[in-house]
Amino acid sequence: MAxxxxxxxxxxxxxxxxxxxxxxxxxxxxxxxxxxxxxxDEQSSRAAVASPVALFPALYVVGARNLRLQKAAExxxxxxxxxxxxxxYNRDATPGAVVETVRxxxxxxxxxxxxxxxxxxxxxxxxxxxxxxxxxEILTDEGVLGExxxxxxxxxxxxxx
Amino acid sequence: xxxxxWLAELTFLxxxxxxxxxVSAVSDEDHQAKHEAGYTPAEALGDLVAKRDGTxxxxxxxxxxxxxxxxTAEAAPVLDTRSAGVLVAGGDAPAxxxxxxx
Numbered sequence: 001m002a003x004x005x006x007x008x009x010x011x012x013x014x015x016x017x018x019x020x021x022x023x024x025x026x027x028x029x030x031x032x033x034x035x036x037x038x039x040x041d042e043q044s045s046r047a048a049v050a051s052p053v054a055l056f057p058a059l060y061v062v063g064a065r066n067l068r069l070q071k072a073a074e075x076x077x078x079x080x081x082x083x084x085x086x087x088x089y090n091r092d093a094t095p096g097a098v099v100e101t102v103r104x105x106x107x108x109x110x111x112x113x114x115x116x117x118x119x120x121x122x123x124x125x126x127x128x129x130x131x132x133x134x135x136x137e138i139l140t141d142e143g144v145l146g147e148x149x150x151x152x153x154x155x156x157x158x159x160x161x
Numbered sequence: 162x163x164x165x166x167w168l169a170e171l172t173f174l175x176x177x178x179x180x181x182x183x184v185s186a187v188s189d190e191d192h193q194a195k196h197e198a199g200y201t202p203a204e205a206l207g208d209l210v211a212k213r214d215g216t217x218x219x220x221x222x223x224x225x226x227x228x229x230x231x232x233t234a235e236a237a238p239v240l241d242t243r244s245a246g247v248l249v250a251g252g253d254a255p256a257x258x259x260x261x262x263x
Contacts, residue, residue, distance in 0.1 A: 001165055069172040079169035081176060121203065131170065136179035158173040160166060 001077050002161040004129045006063065009157045010084055012125040013114075013132065014061040017086065020113040022106070028058035028089075036089045036148050056091035057106070064154070082157045083135065086110060090149040099149035100140075107138065107151055114155060130158040168192055170202035175209075183209050 010031075018029045028039065039055040046053045067081040088110070090102045114132050116123045123132040135154025162170075171192070175184045184192075187209065195205045 001169065067176065069169055069176070077165060079165070079172070081173055130166075131173060133174070133177035135177060156173065156177050158169065160169050 001079060003080065003159045004161055006066070006082050006159065009082055009125065009129050009159055010061065010063050012128050013084060013155065013157065016125060017059065017061060017110070017113055020109065022057075022109055023059050023113070026057045026059050027054045028056070028060075030058075031061050033060045033062050033087060034058075036091075036145070036150060039089065040091070040148070056089055057102075058087070058089040060087040061085075062087070067156075079158070079160045082159055084155045084157065086151075086153040086155055088149075088151040088153065091147055092149075093147045097147065099145075099147060100143060103140065103149035103151055107153070110153055125157075130160045132157050164193060164196050167196050167202055171205050174202055174206050178206075180206075180210070183213060 014031055017023050018026075023029065036058075039058060043053060043055050062085050063082060064085045065083040067083060069079040069081060088103065088106050090099055090106065092099050092102065111134060114123050114134070116131075122130070124130065125132060133156050135156055137154070139152040141148065141150040168189075172181060172184050175181045184206070192205070195208070200208065
């Protein structure tokens with residue numbers, strides 16, 4: 001089984017996400033993950049020296065686990081799944097603001113951006129990979145971060161072509 | 162689609178749903194049979210889930226038969242010949258068998 005190089009696959013996923021609304025308007029889009037606290041601190045320090053910059057909302061895509069499909073160990077050629085994680089941060093310092101509302105809209109947009117092609121039932125990232133799917137559980141801040149909204153979304157890429 | 166790719170897709174879909182154990186619990190031969198029968202990976206996974214959930218017609222039939230049997234056994238009266246003082250067929254054996262066979 002031919003396999004797409006990991007870097008090609010994750011770069012294609014990143015390109016697809018940052019091209020989709022509303023992520024295409026995010027001031028921070030990167031594959032180098034930063035903690036939300038760093039973004040808050042940097043935004044505060046820039047504002048203090050009169051050079052304000054918006055760093056939220058933010059989207060990061062990072063590679064996580066490489067999963068060898070179990071059946072591949074039983075005599076069949078290896079088939080690999082690259083698990084990536086998409087980190088989404090949003091911030092609203094307005095008193096009483098419900099950051100979850102915006103975060104939920106981002107999750108819907110993310111799901112739409114990698115939805116399967118209706119004609120094939122698969123998301124191949126332009127023919128580069130076999131399929132892309134959301135993982136089975138999205139983690140969120142569950143409201144404990146106050147003005148910060150956070151979601152960590154597992155996205156699985158089947159590298160076999 | 163050859164079997165290797167078919168199986169990779171099936172396992173991938175199961176992984177995304179967090180039910181990959183369901184796929185690995187089935188033998189390659191059974192997967193191969195599904196593949197040859199023309200199931201798509203998504204259909205094969207749906208079939209596995211249905212069997213697990215007992216919605217497969219055959220499994221459901223067996224479950225129903227078991228439930229019916231259990232109900233019948235529960236409803237059947239229990240005949241306790243000892244406490245009821247009833248002699249079982251054939252009666253008690255005589256104390257002195259020689260009197261019978263003499």
